[in-house]
Amino acid sequence: MLIRKPHAICPSEITPPDLFRRRREWIKAAGAGAAALGLSAGLPGAAQAQRIRLFGVRKSPLSIDEKQTPYEAVTTYNNFYEFGTDKSDPAEYAGRLKTQPWTVTVEGEIKRPKVYDIEELMKLAPLEERVYRMRCVEGWSMVIPWAGFSLSELIRRVEPTANAKYVEFTTLADPRQMPGLRSSVLDWPYVEGLRLDEAQHPLTLLCMGVYGEMLPNQNGAPVRLVVPWKYGFKSGKSLVRIRFQEKEPQTAWMRSSPSEYGFYSNVNPEVDHPRWSQATERRLGEITKRKTLMFNGYGDQVASLYAGMDLKKFI
Ligand code: MTE
Numbered sequence: 532m533l534i535r536k537p538h539a540i541c542p543s544e545i546t547p548p549d550l551f552r553r554r555r556e557w558i559k560a561a562g563a564g565a566a567a568l569g570l571s572a573g574l575p576g577a578a579q580a581q582r583i584r585l586f587g588v589r590k591s592p593l594s595i596d597e598k599q600t601p602y603e604a605v606t607t608y609n610n611f612y613e614f615g616t617d618k619s620d621p622a623e624y625a626g627r628l629k630t631q632p633w634t635v636t637v638e639g640e641i642k643r644p645k646v647y648d649i650e651e652l653m654k655l656a657p658l659e660e661r662v663y664r665m666r667c668v669e670g671w672s673m674v675i676p677w678a679g680f681s682l683s684e685l686i687r688r689v690e691p692t693a694n695a696k697y698v699e700f701t702t703l704a705d706p707r708q709m710p711g712l713r714s715s716v717l718d719w720p721y722v723e724g725l726r727l728d729e730a731q732h733p734l735t736l737l738c739m740g741v742y743g744e745m746l747p748n749q750n751g752a753p754v755r756l757v758v759p760w761k762y763g764f765k766s767g768k769s770l771v772r773i774r775f776q777e778k779e780p781q782t783a784w785m786r787s788s789p790s791e792y793g794f795y796s797n798v799n800p801e802v803d804h805p806r807w808s809q810a811t812e813r814r815l816g817e818i819t820k821r822k823t824l825m826f827n828g829y830g831d832q833v834a835s836l837y838a839g840m841d842l843k844k845f846i
Contacts, residue, residue, distance in 0.1 A: 583745040585658060588678050593734060594662035595828070600673035602742050604815045609749045610667065611768055612716055613702075613709035620711070621749035627708050628769070630753040639775035640695035643688065649753045653739055655688070656680035660743070661736055663759035665766075666798050666827045672812045677757050678740030683731045691727060691775050698730040699723075699780035700756055701772040717783050723767040724780030724794065725758065728836055734759055734829060738766075760829040762796045793846035797837070798827040802846050 611621035633649040647655075658678050666672045686698075704720035706712045712719055729735065736757040739746060746752040751768025758765045764784055774780075784792035791805050800810045800823040811820040826833050837845075 582747075585678055585740045585743055585745060588658045588660050588740065588743055591659040591661050594660065594676075595664055595674065597662070597664065597674045599662065599676055600815050605673060605675050605741060606747050606749060608815065610763065611711075611749055611751070612714070613704065613711045613719070613721065613769075614749070615711045616714070616716060622747075624710055625748035625752075628703075628748045628752065629708065630748065630769075633753050633771075635754060635770055636772045637685065637689050637774075638772070639699075640692045640777065641775050642690035642692060645689065652685075652737075652754060656684040658740065661734075661738075661757070663734075663736070663757060664827050664829075665757075665759060665763055666812055666823065668762040668764060668792075668796075668804060668809075670807065670809070670812050672814050672821075672823075672827075674814075676742055677736055677738045678743065679736045679738035679754075679757070681733045682735045682737045682756070683733060685737060685773075686727075686731055689775075694777045695727055695775035696777050697775070697779050698725050698727060699772075699774045699776060700725075700767045700770055701774070702755075702767045703769045703771050716787075718786050720771075720783070721767055722780060722783045722786075723756070723765050724782050725765070726779075726836075727775070729758070732833060732836065734832055760797060760826040760833045762798055764792075765796050795837075795842070795845045797842060797846075798823060799825060799842055799846070801825075802843055 607622045608618045609621040614621045614624040635647045638644045662676045700723045702721040738757045755768040812823045
């Protein structure tokens, strides 16, 4: 999602040879990065080079049955501005990210605040494969087999108080590991937010894997959010804090560009971005554009969350 380089949005086709070339470069860079950090083969920090398999991931009825975007595209065409604004930057530079040890602080309006170690978090509930449609605000989309469990599993355990109306998600901002933080494209750290009922919706995924393996760093290792009925930027990567609060969170995109990005950010083909249409999208690997679906096609499951709201106003 670019706010300063409009010429770079809505990219045209990505040719498979280009993807494969980028991937080869990336594997080289990631391997060098992991070696420099002294990471051993078993650690998540080396996952992008080692491709660590997740065991016991069960299928989920919440998955869609559509052709999946190839692994190479999912892991080399990314937005993760902490590593740069080009689509190939995360795959090239995220190998430096050390994802072990890693903790996620869960705090705020809850009865059981806790700092979760990533290993403990991963064992909180059985991992499920969730094949979701993902739509970026820039106009491209993918179908991705994520692995994780509903965020509601965590929310239930920490027991929100009656004051908890919203959930704020903060992601890592470490200038020693993230070269993109030198740029002022966003006011770091990357912060996103959901209403509590959105966060509790079964589709909202606390995600640790993709394609049956641990998340590669460029996709948000070791843990990220995936909210499939909203534009991709709501799905914060490399989470370090989850805070329950009474007030609507100020998200990083709202702070940077309030005239372009609202809090809700539901996929709505009827509301154009101020600088481009949202009526269609290009599925990676396809030539012909598709019509974008309301709520990214998840209307049956989520439309009731917004009953009575004007979704042209609450964008
Ligand atoms: N999370 C962080 N921390 N930083 C980012 O720049 N980009 C967002 C989102 N999460 C972003 C982020 C955007 S714009 C998109 S489209 C998705 O991540 C992309 O996720 P993917 O690369 O795994 O497809």
